[in-house]
Amino acid sequence: LAIFRRRKVGFVFQNYNLVPDLNVYENITLPVELDGKQADSDYIGHILKILKLQDRAEALPGTLSGGQQQRVAIARAIASKPSIILADEPTGNLDTAASHDVMGLLRIAAKQFQQTIVLITHDHDIAQMADRIVRIEDGRIVEGSAANVS
Numbered sequence: 001l002a003i004f005r006r007r008k009v010g011f012v013f014q015n016y017n018l019v020p021d022l023n024v025y026e027n028i029t030l031p032v033e034l035d036g037k038q039a040d041s042d043y044i045g046h047i048l049k050i051l052k053l054q055d056r057a058e059a060l061p062g063t064l065s066g067g068q069q070q071r072v073a074i075a076r077a078i079a080s081k082p083s084i085i086l087a088d089e090p091t092g093n094l095d096t097a098a099s100h101d102v103m104g105l106l107r108i109a110a111k112q113f114q115q116t117i118v119l120i121t122h123d124h125d126i127a128q129m130a131d132r133i134v135r136i137e138d139g140r141i142v143e144g145s146a147a148n149v150s
Contacts, residue, residue, distance in 0.1 A: 010077030010115075012106075014089040016069045018061040018076075024048075025057040028075045039079065047075045050112065051105050067098035071105060078109055085110070087119040091126055103129045 018027045028047070029039035048054040051071040061069055070090060077085050087106065091099035103126055110117045119130065127133050135143040 008080050008082035008084075010080060010082035010085040012070075012073050012077045012085060012087040012090045014092040016061070016073045016093075018069060018072055020061055023058050023060055024053060024064070024072050024075075027061065027072055028079050031076060032080050035080065040081075043081070044075075044079060047078050047109070050109055051075050065098070066094050067101060070094060070098070070102050074102070074106060074109065078113060078115070081113070083115060085115055085117045087117055089121055090119065091121065091123065099123070099126060100129075 019030065022030065025044065025048075028044055032039045045054070048057055051074060053068065053071055053075065056064065056068060061072065064072065070093070074087075074090070077087075085106075090106070091102050094102060106117060106119075107129070109115070119126075121127055133144070134141055
């Protein structure tokens with residue numbers, strides 16, 4: 001737990017948790033501003049571009065698809081420049097194509113911003129996209145291995 005005291009942690013939730021009255025940009029910058037800091041607009045713009053949201057920055061969450069809403073949630077997690085992102089079933093509410101898009105974007109963002117992603121999923125196909133898989137049953141680690149990542 002000491003690692004979490006020294007570093008920022010970003011969170012991606014299964015249910016997006018976007019504020020309906022705030023636009024995409026405002027949803028992304030909200031945690032940074034709540035932390036008393038000013039959002040780095042160039043950095044946010046770069047994130048929006050990578051996550052293919054640059055043309056939706058002024059849109060309200062209710063006008064977005066599920067995949068777009070999840071990308072906003074990912075952008076929000078990345079915006080504070082955390083070292084670690086914890087993602088709880090980030091593709092759980094998405095169809096297969098959107099799930100694969102989101103996972104690809106998470107991988108790109110993690111590599112580009114040098115972040116570690118800890119992803120929880122029950123989806124075997126999604127798990128296979130990871131660099132490393134740790135299987136847990138009944139609160140115990142039962143298997144850990146490197147995944148076959150291309």
